[in-house]
Amino acid sequence: MTLRVGVVGGGQLARMMIAPAVELGIELRVLAETGGMSATLAATSVGDYHDAETVLAFAREVDVVTFDHEHVPQPVLRALVDAGVAVHPGPDALQYAQDKLLMRARLTELGMPQPDWAAVSDAAGLQDFLDTHGGRAVVKTPRGGYDGKGVRVVGAATEAEDWFAALAEDAHGGQLLVEELVEFRRELSQQVARRPSGDVIAYPVVETIQRDGVCAEVIAPAPQLSTRLAEVAAMVGTTIANGLAVTGMLAVELFETTDERVLVNELAMRPHNSGHWSQDGAVTDQFEQHLRAVLDLPLGDPSPRQPYTVMVNILGGPAAGDIDERFGAVMAEHPAVKIHTYGKAPRPGRKVGHVNAVGDDLDDAVYDARAAAAFFAD
Amino acid sequence: MTLRVGVVGGGQLARMMIAPAVELGIELRVLAETGGMSATLAATSVGDYHDAETVLAFAREVDVVTFDHEHVPQPVLRALVDAGVAVHPGPDALQYAQDKLLMRARLTELGMPQPDWAAVSDAAGLQDFLDTHGGRAVVKTPRGGYDGKGVRVVGAATEAEDWFAALAEDAHGGQLLVEELVEFRRELSQQVARRPSGDVIAYPVVETIQRDGVCAEVIAPAPQLSTRLAEVAAMVGTTIANGLAVTGMLAVELFETTDERVLVNELAMRPHNSGHWSQDGAVTDQFEQHLRAVLDLPLGDPSPRQPYTVMVNILGGPAAGDIDERFGAVMAEHPAVKIHTYGKAPRPGRKVGHVNAVGDDLDDAVYDARAAAAFFAD
Incomplete structure (x- = not known):
């Protein structure tokens, strides 16, 4: 019996599950939003993931349903569960990735x-919150934000007037999330994988470097991180995975504060940009790990293969021409850099691929990865 | 312009090109012999590779044609070249992989x-050859042999009578190849990659362990090999790749003799079982390298990622049940072992997958890989 995993969503995360699925002999089926998406090779269906019947029909042909993104509505997820489909992560977990207010309240209960x-x-x-938190804060719409969208730093309540107006028009009423503006030294990401039967493993915590609210670079593991903070990060990741009953990959985005604490920023319940380094830098990459986890197979070793891996996103892609046309130059100059492309048309700021450089020397790896990515983005 | 590589043959070598093709954004198209083969995910056509029209129709949709095996007849290969198709390796190179007598004669010219x-x-x-070589020798049919087939150790000419009889019935007349029975310490394999424009790179030479004429294990790099012999092996591989104008991956199977020489045993002009270790053990695995080489892109770094990689074939597969059903046990006991399966039905002696174990300690890697493979074969 070949194991069959169904992925809702045809983006690059689904695409990057293809390679480990082929090697493991897992049949990957993808319900893509449209034709010609990143995961086209494995796309067995095209349809609207907002439609329960569409997703149910897709789900009946697989052993487990998982996701390329967190946008499948709760009623659709509940319909799958009610129909006896194995859904990982399930709706009870995914609600915390879909609603930042729910997430904050649950993490408070967990003491995170x-x-x-x-x-x-x-x-x-x-304004009350601003007055008691130094006059500036981060306002977030609880739902629908990603890559910096739905997030705004404000110094006065009037700066969120449009969002409050939108809330007033919302039949559900609703609230905004406001968060203290954290003085952070840098951003980290802690990934963990959890099986439905309960096993959890933690990846090394990594440093993520954002530009314009979008992940630009990742250094794995995070350089010069104290052992204590690394342990705390792993504990936080493991506690959240267990506490929220997450299955598959979980990414916990963290702030490392100037006073040496980690604070949870965001959660992602799927393979995550901060884990792309693992494709070339870890014994078990996050895409293989996600497949193992959602199938409730024993988890793989998350150890780094070498001291450092640096991931740099290719954002926007070449101003003119295709990624493929840049292969010659990049490969000639950087024979050890690993190139990953998503089969997407270039558009300013769009993630169209990434490169990984692995090595003993951090400076060399940073240089190699940045220089290779720059060839593509020029 | 997405680069398109067409692979003739739908076996496991074509299958293992899928993962790097997806990551690089190369469109892989496979002309499979039948439906449901190992490379089924990328199979865009099913047809007979002996038929020039079939192969030509397939070739017109791709940028370059390459191969899962060396059995495409010369007239078909020549028809492709005549039609202006880029074929790598080309017929002039492939003839030496298809005919062992041609190969021996050419290697003699090259001084190998x-x-x-x-x-x-x-x-x-x-009998003359036997009389001058200690009374025993290896007889080979020049064409069609693989995995020990078409190879026979004889102590008297009468033991090859059936083959001579078959030769006599062959309209082409024809000859058998007889070779001295080499006293070897062990078998090695030297892989190199060569671009059409001429660049060649050599992988580390590996030790191959055969059982019943079939590759059972590979240790990369070959332990305790003298620097001198490693240099000779790399030189031999490079010289053959250049001398025979091989494009793509070339494997040179070697004997390491008891008097510290290397002697060429066989050639394979495609990714090769002796290079499967590179999927998890080298910076650039042989399947990515083959795609780069046949597309005439700059070659990747062939360096090992860690001191040792051990590959063990899964031969025959589980006596009962499916490989997938063994995943739980193997993954639980060997979380760092990498599993590769070919989507083939188990049959005694058939290669249905392999495992790789990578590490600093050779004994640990050998133990891990053998133990993991044994779970599947039991």
Whole structure:
């Protein structure tokens, strides 16, 4: 019996599951939003993931359903579960990735280190929070934000007026999330994998470097991180995976504060950009690990293969021409750099691929990865 | 312009090109012999590779044609070249992989170290060779042999009578190849990659362990090999790749003799079982390297990632049940071992997958890889 994993969503995360699925002999089926997406090679269906019937029909042909993104609506997820489909991560876990207010409240219950936060339903509430947190704060729409969208730093409640107006028009009423503006030294990401039967393993914590709210670079493991903070990060990741009953890969985005704490910023319940380094830098990459985890197979060794791996995103892609046309130059100059492309048309700021450089020397790896990525983005 | 590589043959070598093709964004198209083969995910056509029209139709949709095996007849290869198709390796190179007598003659011209050999057309000729080489020798049919088939150790000319009889019935006349029985310490394999524009790179030479004429294990790099012999092996591989104008991956199977020489045993002009270790053990695995080479892209770094990689074939597969059903046990006991399966039905002696173990300690890697493979074969 060949194991069959169904992935809802045809983006690059689904695409990068193809390689480990082929090697393990797992049949990967993808429900893509449209034709010609990143995961086209494994796309067995095209349809709307908002439609329960579409997703149910897709799910009946696989052993487990998992996801390229966290946007499948709760009623669709519940319909799958009600129909007896194995869904990993399940709706109970995914609600915390879909609603940042739910997430903050649940992490508070779990005692996880977080920025100060509040749910605010009007300008007065926001102004109160600002007044008690140094006059500046981060306001977030609880749902629908990603890559910096739905996030705004404000110094006065009036700066979120449009969002409050939108809330007022929302039949559900609703609130905004406001968070303390954290003084952080850098951003980290802690990935863990968890099986439905309970085993959890933690990847090394990595440093993530954002530009314009989008992940630009990752250094694995995070350089010069104290052993204590690394342990805390792993504990936080493991506690959240268990506490929220996450299955598959979980990424916990963290702030490392200037006073040597880690605070949870965001959660992602799927393979994550901060784990792309693992394709070439870890014994078990996050895409193989995700497949193992959602199939409830024993988890693989998450250890680094070499001291450092540096991942640099290819953002926007070549101004003119195709990624393929840059292969010659990049490969000639950087024979040890690993290139990963997503089969996407270039567009300013769009993630169209990434490169990994692995080695003993961090400076060399950073140089190699940045220089190779620059060839593509020029 | 997405680069398109067409592979003739749908076996496991084509299958293992899928993973690097997806990551590089190369469109892989496979002309499979039948449906449901190992490379089924990338199979865009099913047809007979002996038929020039079939192969030509397939070739028109790709940028370059390459191969899962060396069995495409010369007239078909020549028809492709005549039609302006880029074919790598080309017919001029492939003829030496298809005919062992041609190969021996050409390697003699190139001054390569080989066993003593002769072309013999009758029992008397074979007996002469035996009489001058200690009374025992290896007889090979020049064409069609693989994995020990078409190879026979004989102590008297009468033991090859059936083959001479078959030769006599062959309209082409024809000869058998007879080779000195080499006293070897062990078998090695030297892989090199060569681009059409001429660049060649050599992989570390590996030790191959055969059982019943079939590759069972590979240790990369070959332990305790003298620097001198490693240099000779690399020189031999490079010289043959250049001398025969091989494009793509070339494997040179070698004997390491008891008097510290290397002698060329066989050639393979494609990715090769002796290079499967590179999927997890080298910076650039042989499948990515083959794609780069046949597309005439700059070659990747062939360096090992860690001191040792051990590959063990899964031969025959589970006596009962499916490889997938063994995943739980293997993954639980060997979380760092990498599993590769070919999607083939188990059959005694059939290669249905392999495992790789990578590490600093050779004994540990050998133990891990053998133990993991044994779980599958039991």
